[in-house]
Amino acid sequence: MSNTFGKAIKITLFGESHGPAVGAVVDGLPPGLRIDKDRVSAELAKRSGPESVSTARREPDEVEFLSGEKDGYTQGTPLTILIRNTAARPGDYEKTAETPRPSHADYTGYVKYLGFADASGGGHFSGRLTAPLVAAGAILQSALEEKGITVGTHISRLHGISDRAFAEEPSEDIKALKGLDFPVLDLNASEKMIKETEAAKAAGDSVGGTLETAVCGLEAGLGEPWFDSIESELAHILFSIPAVKGVEFGEGFAMADKTGSEANDEPCFKGGRISMRSNNGGGADGGITNGMPLLFRTAVKPTPSIAMKQNTVDLGKGEETTVEIKGRHDPAIVHRAAPVVNAAAALVIADFIARRFGYMALRNE
Numbered sequence: 238m239s240n241t242f243g244k245a246i247k248i249t250l251f252g253e254s255h256g257p258a259v260g261a262v263v264d265g266l267p268p269g270l271r272i273d274k275d276r277v278s279a280e281l282a283k284r285s286g287p288e289s290v291s292t293a294r295r296e297p298d299e300v301e302f303l304s305g306e307k308d309g310y311t312q313g314t315p316l317t318i319l320i321r322n323t324a325a326r327p328g329d330y331e332k333t334a335e336t337p338r339p340s341h342a343d344y345t346g347y348v349k350y351l352g353f354a355d356a357s358g359g360g361h362f363s364g365r366l367t368a369p370l371v372a373a374g375a376i377l378q379s380a381l382e383e384k385g386i387t388v389g390t391h392i393s394r395l396h397g398i399s400d401r402a403f404a405e406e407p408s409e410d411i412k413a414l415k416g417l418d419f420p421v422l423d424l425n426a427s428e429k430m431i432k433e434t435e436a437a438k439a440a441g442d443s444v445g446g447t448l449e450t451a452v453c454g455l456e457a458g459l460g461e462p463w464f465d466s467i468e469s470e471l472a473h474i475l476f477s478i479p480a481v482k483g484v485e486f487g488e489g490f491a492m493a494d495k496t497g498s499e500a501n502d503e504p505c506f507k508g509g510r511i512s513m514r515s516n517n518g519g520g521a522d523g524g525i526t527n528g529m530p531l532l533f534r535t536a537v538k539p540t541p542s543i544a545m546k547q548n549t550v551d552l553g554k555g556e557e558t559t560v561e562i563k564g565r566h567d568p569a570i571v572h573r574a575a576p577v578v579n580a581a582a583a584l585v586i587a588d589f590i591a592r593r594f595g596y597m598a599l600r601n602e
């Protein structure tokens with residue numbers, strides 16, 4: 238029954254894709270944290286993505302704070318974020334409950350909730366629930382930035398097309414990505430990726446991709462050993478994002494092909510502080526940040542709802558059948574997932590700061 242994540246700062250998600258609203262309750266925020274509403278709107282706009290490669294379901298995603306906010310500051314009481322669904326069209330999904338879409342959560346959701354849950358557009362499993370997650374993450378991203386901690390994500394690969402990697406010190410790259418709703422560092426690669434996604438859409442198909450994320454400005458010492466390691470907590474929230482199928486830190490799976498002398502990150506002194514000569518481990522040792530940028534990659538599968546005819550079963554009749562999916566869908570999820578990953582990372586980092594230094598350490602003044 239887990240719709241709640243976090244230890245010191247807890248976020249609970251609620252809502253359904255075609256119900257009245259989606260939202261989040263964030264508990265454990267300090268009083269007096271400034272809420273930058275423009276930043277919240279900007280992150281939500283990025284989550285909508287550019288029109289030609291994103292769902293035709295467009296809505297303003299206006300955030301209402303039902304509790305916990307007063308005059309632009311947190312009260313320290315539970316912050317309830319509500320985003321009304323203004324473009325719901327549940328009629329598109331009349332048959333979804335009977336003929337589950339391949340690789341969506343229609344069948345597993347039907348089994349778990351005994352047919353009582355609204356399956357329209359994926360219901361509670363919909364990517365739409367990432368909107369309040371992004372809103373909550375935007376508030377924490379602003380707070381972290383005032384402490385010199387920045388988070389940025391780019392599409393490192395989309396259906397075989399690669400972007401350049403982050404620079405060794407990714408702060409400038411993170412700045413360059415900030416305003417982009419299709420976050421790619423190399424403009425040439427960006428154009429190719431958009432064309433590839435548009436071509437998949439025209440063919441009634443979809444494409445997947447990989448995101449690369451960097452968190453800069455982190456002090457060494459954040460994280461816990463064993464089960465609450467920084468990698469464990471990040472992986473937990475990243476795998477909770479719909480369509481995420483892989484997460485790796487630093488060189489990740491490629492580490493397995495290296496020797497120790499190739500893989501080890503040797504400590505050194507840089508600018509009077511301890512640094513590492515390389516960052517193959519992705520900025521964490523023993524589950525605890527080592528002062529290098531935190532680096533991880535997230536694999537996002539192709540959108541399951543595609544226009545092509547596919548095989549499925551008819552749960553009512555107990556026989557095999559085919560399904561032609563209606564509704565409005567993203568031809569790729571990867572670009573829309575980028576601000577979600579940034580928000581998720583900000584939540585985890587803020588949670589670890591609150592655990593180590595107390596939640597008042599998150600205040601910006």
Ligand SMILES: Cc1cc2nc3c(=O)[nH]c(=O)nc-3n(C[C@H](O)[C@H](O)[C@H](O)COP(=O)(O)O)c2cc1C
Binds near residue numbers: 478
């Ligand atoms: C931002 C975002 C947008 C998404 N858009 C769609 C969509 O338009 N159509 C679709 O079938 N799935 C979409 N998904 C993915 C599904 O929600 C997801 O594949 C489904 O819930 C099954 O979960 P799983 O892929 O994690 O196993 C989206 C996910 C995210 C994060």
